[in-house]
Amino acid sequence: MRPREVVMDSPTSLSALAGEARRGDGGAADRLWDGVRPRLLRIGLALGVPAADVPDLVQDVLLAAHRGLRTFDPEKGSLEAWLGTILVHRARNLFRSGRRRRGFFARFPMLPARQATRGAIDAVEARLTLERLLTFLTEKQREVVALYEIGELSAEETGRLLDITAAGVRSIARDARIRLSEAAAGQRLSQEERR
Amino acid sequence: MTDERTGIDLLRRAVGEVAASLPPPRRARRPALRPVAWVLAGAAVVIAALVIGHPLRQEAPSRPLVEVVSLRIQGRETRARIVESAAAGSIVVVPSRQDAQPGKKGDLR
Numbered sequence: 001m002r003p004r005e006v007v008m009d010s011p012t013s014l015s016a017l018a019g020e021a022r023r024g025d026g027g028a029a030d031r032l033w034d035g036v037r038p039r040l041l042r043i044g045l046a047l048g049v050p051a052a053d054v055p056d057l058v059q060d061v062l063l064a065a066h067r068g069l070r071t072f073d074p075e076k077g078s079l080e081a082w083l084g085t086i087l088v089h090r091a092r093n094l095f096r097s098g099r100r101r102r103g104f105f106a107r108f109p110m111l112p113a114r115q116a117t118r119g120a121i122d123a124v125e126a127r128l129t130l131e132r133l134l135t136f137l138t139e140k141q142r143e144v145v146a147l148y149e150i151g152e153l154s155a156e157e158t159g160r161l162l163d164i165t166a167a168g169v170r171s172i173a174r175d176a177r178i179r180l181s182e183a184a185a186g187q188r189l190s191q192e193e194r195r
Numbered sequence: 196m197t198d199e200r201t202g203i204d205l206l207r208r209a210v211g212e213v214a215a216s217l218p219p220p221r222r223a224r225r226p227a228l229r230p231v232a233w234v235l236a237g238a239a240v241v242i243a244a245l246v247i248g249h250p251l252r253q254e255a256p257s258r259p260l261v262e263v264v265s266l267r268i269q270g271r272e273t274r275a276r277i278v279e280s281a282a283a284g285s286i287v288v289v290p291s292r293q294d295a296q297p298g299k300k301g302d303l304r
Contacts, residue, residue: 041214046206051213123216130209133202149203150210180202187205 018079022069029069033062036080039151040087046146047091048134051127057094061087081157084147088161129187136183141176148173 014035020028037058044054064086065072072082134142140162148158148169155166155173162169260279265272268289275289 038214041217042210045210045213051217054214055217123212126209126212126216129205130213133206133209145203145206150207174199177199177203180206181199182202184202184205 014079015074018069018072018074021066022072029066033066036083037062039080040083043084043087043146043151044091045130046134046142046150047088048131048142049091049094051130053094057090058087061090064090077160078153078157080151081153081161084151084153084157085161088143088147132187133180133183136179137176141172141179144169144172145176145180149177 014032017028017032017035021032040058040061041054044057045051049057061083065083072079137145143162144158147153147161148155153161155169159166159169164172262277262279264275264277266275266287266289267273268275273289275287278286278288280286
């Protein structure tokens with residue numbers, strides 16, 4: 001059963017759960033992490049992390065958050081922003097290590113590529129669409145879209161997290177939306193041409 | 196003209212579908228040992244260290260105290276050693292008669 005996401009809609013209940021978890025309530029911690037996981041999965045996907053890596057990435061983020069929960073200071077920002085910071089840093093590390101890994105394996109073209117497991121057709125199409133759309137965005141645009149549009153953090157929180165102003169976040173998000181719309185129009189055209 | 200929201204809505208739908216297709220999460224890993232277990236493990240290590248270190252901390256057997264005194268035995272002045280031993284108590288050691296030269300004090304260096 002997929003966890004309910006109701007706690008993510010209510011920052012108050014999130015803060016309350018975080019407080020209880022900080023005091024050592026294991027049940028509250030489980031509810032907290034189950035509640036925030038779906039949004040973190042979406043942010044990870046929107047950042048461009050390969051879908052196969054996203055569950056492990058999010059699990060690592062939650063484990064790090066669980067261990068560091070005592071260091072989380074609600075006065076410095078929301079729990080969502082704190083988790084977003086951890087996620088973005090880990091995703092960046094993953095991209096860097098992924099580039100190194102790809103560079104290494106590119107030197108051995110005789111090695112067979114690992115075949116991706118195919119799930120439902122819809123999920124595969126969605127995955128391809130996601131990957132294709134994200135190629136139209138720069139790294140900064142992807143981060144802004146992931147946190148501000150998909151993760152629904154405020155422009156101020158996103159800006160603090162990415163070290164840019166809130167106005168900059170809105171501007172980057174608008175550019176990204178335009179690019180995505182152009183990409184979507186291009187995709188629609190190519191689909192119509194194929195028919 | 197393309198609607199500005201078209202692309203982001205498509206992305207949002209794709210993200211939602213892919214997220215829904217991901218495997219369910221594994222249970223969060225908990226620390227291998229709970230705090231109480233850490234305390235018990237620490238206590239066990241301390242006890243083990245004490246048990247192992249105990250023979251090493253025993254004091255080495257002290258050398259017996261030796262005191263040289265002059266005793267008058269059978270009218271002769273004789274130097275004797277009194278050895279204080281923790282195991283055997285006080286032992287008086289005197290030279291045997293043939294060792295002792297008449298008219299000389301016993302030399303028990």
